[in-house]
Amino acid sequence: MGKVRAFLKKTWVKWSLMVLAGIILFFVALYACIYFGLFGKVPTHEELSTLKQAEATQVLDQDETLIGKFYIYDRQPLAYEAFPKHLIDALVATEDVRFYEHDGIDNISLLRVFFKNILLQDKSAGGGSTITLQLAKNLYGREDYALFSMLINKFKESIVAQRMEDVYSKQEILTLYLNTVPFPDNTYGIESASQKFFNKSASQLTIPEAATLVGTLKATTYFNPRKSVARSQSRRNVVLDQMVKYNYLKGAKADSLKTDSLVIKYHSFNHDLGLAPYFRAQVKQQLQTILKAYKKPNGDAYNIYKDGLKVYTTLNATMQTMAEDAMKEHLTKLQAAYEASHGKNAPWTSNTSVFKKTLQSLPEYQRIKKAGLSEKAIDDSLSVKHSMDVFSWKGDSTAMLSAKDSLQHYLKLLNTGMLSIDPKTGAIQTYIGGIDYRYFKYDHVSQSERQVGSTFKPFVYTAAIENGMKPCSYYSIDAVTYTNYKNWTPTNAGQDPKEKTDINYNLEMALSNSVNTIAVKVLNDVGISKVQEQAQKMGITKALPTEPSLALGVAEINLIELIGAYASYVNNSYGVKPYMITKIEDKNGNVIADFEPEMLEKQAYSNYTRQVLLEMMKTTVNSGTASRLRTTYNLTNAIAGKTGTTQDNKDGWFVAITPKLVTITWVGNDNYNIGFKTTALGQGANSALPMFAKFYQRLNNDSEFNAITKSTFETPSNDVLKDLDCKLEKEDGWLKKLFKRKKTSKEFKGD
Structure with missing residues (x-):
């Protein structure tokens, strides 16, 4: 014991013990300070028992497959x-x-x-x-x-x-x-x-x-x-x-x-990647609007990034994958053909007026211009190269590009919109708003309004049949100049001037072959106001132009409204309002809101008219402008449809109607000054139809979708079959040929 005391009395031992005691005291004091919150509040037992962490909102398809999330932290x-x-x-x-x-x-x-x-x-x-x-x-x-x-x-x-x-x-x-x-x-x-x-x-x-x-x-x-x-x-x-x-x-x-x-x-x-990014972006937008009308039980507003909601949608993830694959397959080939057809003098090259005008509209150009720099200085600034990610159908890459290089690259790219719905409910099954959401945020389904071309013609013929015109009414295919509309002379796309014009088509032949001259004549006879009224009954809310070119689809209509109107042909003449959200739940499974299909209140036209138009559009697929569905793509399914091409080949359209699925496809350049070089390449049958065809081929190869692909149209009534039982075309009689002028002129009455 004495030795221990002697040892502890040594100076270095005393100092060591004092230092050790000081360290221990420091740690104890520091721990106490932390414990009592001097370095920030430490969660109590009670607070820990009610832990809440931000949870991602889940977006589910119709089979409750996870297709996307909205989150701050992906949890x-x-x-x-x-x-x-x-x-x-x-x-x-x-x-x-x-x-x-x-x-x-x-x-x-x-x-x-x-x-x-x-x-x-x-x-x-x-x-x-x-x-x-x-x-x-x-x-x-x-x-x-x-x-x-x-x-x-x-x-x-x-x-x-x-x-x-x-x-x-x-x-x-x-x-x-x-x-x-x-x-x-x-x-x-x-x-x-x-x-x-x-x-x-x-x-x-x-x-x-x-x-x-x-x-x-x-x-x-x-x-x-x-x-x-x-x-x-x-x-x-x-x-x-x-x-x-x-x-x-x-x-x-x-x-x-x-x-x-x-x-x-x-x-x-x-948010920018994965399946159906345009669809998910639209769901997010709608969700934020919907939730403004609902509160959590404690009165707080819902937060889609933190509250762990579940959003049930109408999308079919498998069909969406097929649609996206079909789009990529078709657009890859079409883009290459599109660029080749324009050649060296393409409108997106830097020496063209289109390029210069678009360049001057860029925010960066406007910013530099506002700073007072000369055109030479602006050009130099926009010619400086930077590393940037670049979209390409061959695969994304990083390249050194200037603002001018980037503009030239993106000006040449075609874009697209594609939508499929269940015509009985309006439930959206597939949704493609563009070629790649990362680079093109503009949604060609929900935001875009483009001229719809010949896809408007069925509305003209629907109005005609509904107002008493018979399917076997005949019209001459010859061109007519309408003197009261600046001597406007609608012509037929690709028609040889030497081709005989003393041929008359019945309505079925005229619609299935998309004859412009006859569509305008039918519009003239039935009246513009009645056609406008008919389109509105089918669900078109856009104000339609009051001019004869309406028959040729100069109206700019949103894809969602257009497809909702087309659904009426296989939905007992009722148009539908396409929708994408069926139910919203909180994280505990409580339903916040649910949604039912919404059909228009009244039938847009009679069942007789519907069956007649459906037969006409079947002929479009079987032997008309959409016949390549049969000949090139070997689709034997029950399909009706309508192709569409706008003036100067700016837009290509195709609407496919099957008993349980209606699909619409659009292809064009976002810059409306740039169209397809040729009608052969730009017509809807070539630019838009193949996307649907490749999509439907994939559906045919998957037995899961037999209910859609093997469905059949109803048998038309005897009255419809009887009224369609006539020759598709006939020539003028010799007396009419004798007195018929090569080109007629008349006023367009419209009503």
Whole structure:
């Protein structure tokens, strides 16, 4: 005892003990300061018991397949029961092997770290962090406290971790952890990560897949399986070894699994990527508008980025994939032909008036111009090259381009819109607003209004039949000059001037072959106002021009309204209002709002008229302007339809009507000054129809869609069949030929 006293009286020992006591006192004081909130509030037990984390709103297709999300943090929660056991095992074996034994702080691990890592400088000793400590860090983050940041944050996390262990069971802590832990590519929670990297729910993860995702937690960027499959696979194998080491997996089983190559099925839910981005953007817009009328039970407004809503939509994800694939296949070939047809003097080259005018409308040009720079200085500025991502049908790339180069590249690109609906309900089945949402945010389905060309003609003929004109009424195909409309002379596309004009077509032949001269004559006889009224009854709300060219589709109509009107031909003469959201639920499954199909209140025309028009448009497909559906694409399905091409080949259209699906396709250049070089290339039958054909071929090859592809039209009534039973065409009699002038002139009455 005396020796101990003597030892303690030594000066260096006294100072050492004083220093040690000071350090201990410092740590105790610092811990107390943190505990009582002097370095920021520490969550209480009560606050921890009501944890709320921002949850992504899920967008689901008609089969409740996840097609997109709206989020700040990509997080999607699951219940503990949904986690496969091997996922939990992999996590515990790798991140916190004594998880079930400690109270949030693993003292054994801390001692190991202290002696091996700090004293012996053994970096392989690992860290002392537990799953609960990691959860505390994930939930509350870390703050910068300058010199003692790490120490203060660690103390805070230890206090929070121990309080969590008091409030939650081990299962609940694992659930919170797996639903909030960050994974690669700014993904939060195991469900979001599983959907993103393997395109499946976390409940369906295999052992290697679970090990892969758990392995990324060590360093989410370094072990990102999208960026480095080999590195991620190596880390996966380490996790499997950990599972063997702690008796969660047999060695032989692990060895077998390690021989499998890592295969990811990456499925981004980025707002600009993934399936149906234009559709999802429109859903988002509608959702924000709808939710203004609803409040949460506590009176707060709903937040689509944080409240974990579920939005059920009408989209069919499989059909959408087919439609997008068909669009890409067709537009790739059409774009190449389009560029080749324009040749070296294309309107998008830098020396053309179109290019110069478009360049001067650019915001960057306007900004520099406003600064007072000369045209030469502006040109120099817009000629400076920068690295930028560039869209191409051959694949995206990065290139050094100037503003002028970029404009020239994008001016030449064709764009598109495609929409398919269930004609009985208006439920949108597929929705393509453009060729690539990343580069072209403008939606050609919901935003665009283009001249509809000959797709308007069925409305003219519908009005004619509805107002008493017989299907076997004959009209001459010869051109007529309307003197009271600036001597306007509508002609037929591609008609040879030497071709005989003493031929008369009945209405079926005129519509199926899209004869312009006859469409205007029919409009003249039935009256513009009656045609306008008929279109309105079918659901066209756009004010239509009061001029004879209305018959040729000079009206600019939105795709959604146009397809809703066409649906009436297979919906008992009722137009429909296309819709995309069926139901909205909160995160607890409570229905916030649901929506029913909305048909127009009154029949737009009689069943007799509907059957006549449907027969006429069947002929369009069987032997008219859309006959390549039969001859080129070998489609034998029940299809009616109408092609459309606008003046100077600016727009190509095709509307396909089947008993259970109506589809509309449009193709054109966003710059209305640039059209197709030739009618052969730009006509709707060539520019727009193939997109539908390739889409329907895919539907035919999938038995899942037999209900659509094998459906048949109703049998027309005897009256309809009788009234259509006449020759499609006939020549003028000899007396009429004798007195008929080569070209007639008359006034357009219209009404």
